[in-house]
Amino acid sequence: MEKHLRPTSIDVLARQLSQIHALPHAVLVDCARAAVELNQHDTFGAASLLAADFAGHLLGDVVNATGVLLHTNLGRAPRAYDAERTAHFRAVNVEFDLDEGRRSSRHESISSLLRLLINAESALVVNNNAAAVMLVASALAHGRGIAVSRGESVEIGGGFRIPEVIEQSGANLVDVGTTNKTYRSDFQKAIENSDVALIMSIHSSNFELSGFVHRPTTAELSTLDCPLVVDIGSGLLDNTCPWLTTQGISVPPWLGGEPAARQALADGAAVVTFSGDKLLGGPQCGIIAGRRALVDQCAKHPLMRAVRPGTDIMMDIQSTLLSYLTREAIRKIPFWSMVAETEENLYRRAVEVVRNAEIGFVEKVESIPGAGSAPSARISSWAVVLEGDFAALLRHNNPPIIARLDRDRTICDLRSIAREDDAVLACAIRTILN
Numbered sequence: 001m002e003k004h005l006r007p008t009s010i011d012v013l014a015r016q017l018s019q020i021h022a023l024p025h026a027v028l029v030d031c032a033r034a035a036v037e038l039n040q041h042d043t044f045g046a047a048s049l050l051a052a053d054f055a056g057h058l059l060g061d062v063v064n065a066t067g068v069l070l071h072t073n074l075g076r077a078p079r080a081y082d083a084e085r086t087a088h089f090r091a092v093n094v095e096f097d098l099d100e101g102r103r104s105s106r107h108e109s110i111s112s113l114l115r116l117l118i119n120a121e122s123a124l125v126v127n128n129n130a131a132a133v134m135l136v137a138s139a140l141a142h143g144r145g146i147a148v149s150r151g152e153s154v155e156i157g158g159g160f161r162i163p164e165v166i167e168q169s170g171a172n173l174v175d176v177g178t179t180n181k182t183y184r185s186d187f188q189k190a191i192e193n194s195d196v197a198l199i200m201s202i203h204s205s206n207f208e209l210s211g212f213v214h215r216p217t218t219a220e221l222s223t224l225d226c227p228l229v230v231d232i233g234s235g236l237l238d239n240t241c242p243w244l245t246t247q248g249i250s251v252p253p254w255l256g257g258e259p260a261a262r263q264a265l266a267d268g269a270a271v272v273t274f275s276g277d278k279l280l281g282g283p284q285c286g287i288i289a290g291r292r293a294l295v296d297q298c299a300k301h302p303l304m305r306a307v308r309p310g311t312d313i314m315m316d317i318q319s320t321l322l323s324y325l326t327r328e329a330i331r332k333i334p335f336w337s338m339v340a341e342t343e344e345n346l347y348r349r350a351v352e353v354v355r356n357a358e359i360g361f362v363e364k365v366e367s368i369p370g371a372g373s374a375p376s377a378r379i380s381s382w383a384v385v386l387e388g389d390f391a392a393l394l395r396h397n398n399p400p401i402i403a404r405l406d407r408d409r410t411i412c413d414l415r416s417i418a419r420e421d422d423a424v425l426a427c428a429i430r431t432i433l434n
């Protein structure tokens, strides 16, 4: 019977690899074996490349220097480590009433916070906003019609197409109006002529119609005899931004056109749906908020069990919402910290990075919110610029730094970088270029 061909040499090679790669022995043995099979002149070099490739595919922290504040490939809203939780293991009262000592609903904490923040009677958290829209359509309109303007029957990012989501939910899409112009009277007709359970208004996010266009307002649609669901997408809680204005920061002009949850409900929407990790700045999740009877119907639907998030997400979204209430959003929610950072500070930080890196220069640039939120918005910022393409070298830094390329220049926008990582950036640049 044949035994391992070269067990000792592979083991030795794996041990050598462990000097430079912090990976499990089993992984290094696999790389060593694959490198031996490649039968190249430099077996150690080949094995080391395979190990580096393996490490490069593991998830880990990166420094986002792209200037896209909510970068879909980098996990959208960045999260700060919650140092207030204990390091040893403990359970979470996710479905347990501490007062009564018995089972409770896992949505009570979120509902009570969103009642204060956006004046919603009730709320529900699911895995993402796609799940929120799917659940709302399934629970509230299965076998019946959902009226959607032809101008809002859109695709939002890979694989999320409103007509397909509605079809999957078992409801029927009722097309209303035209691509560019849809009026309240078109919806009125649709309700009279077909069995419409819901009107759905979808924020087109990363797509804009302009020119000869008309769409009815939320206030207009909410006076029709049919519940109105508004998918606002980005999760801006309130367009007056009290978490900024109470801190002496005015509402950024680029937020102007974004629909907000509080105002949509005030204008008469029965339900709003939005993502947790866009402008809300929280973890990946989706929120369904609005009239209690409708939210309860969603909570009771069998799909709810399949789309409910785990306790870590519930804790994280709760602390995000608490930060809005305690007016600590710009300190505790990384997205709002990035937004609130002044141009003067960004300039000073950029100058300091260039001084410590001993190379490069500072330049005024524009950041963008990203994730399809406020798609035409530009936010003034300052960057450290290097002549030449150093993107790959920066990506291989530890921690990896993701920069932007503009022609043959490498741009590191400081607005999407935490102040604490300026030294990491300076050190990486100095090491790479000198």
Ligand SMILES: *Cc1c(COP(=O)(O)O)cnc(C)c1O
Binding pocket: 128, 129, 130, 131, 133, 156, 160, 202, 203, 204, 205, 231, 232, 233, 234, 274, 275, 276, 285, 286, 372
């Ligand atoms: C982003 C977005 C979605 C999808 O949300 P996910 O949280 O990515 O699932 C749905 N609708 C609108 C309007 C959006 O902007």
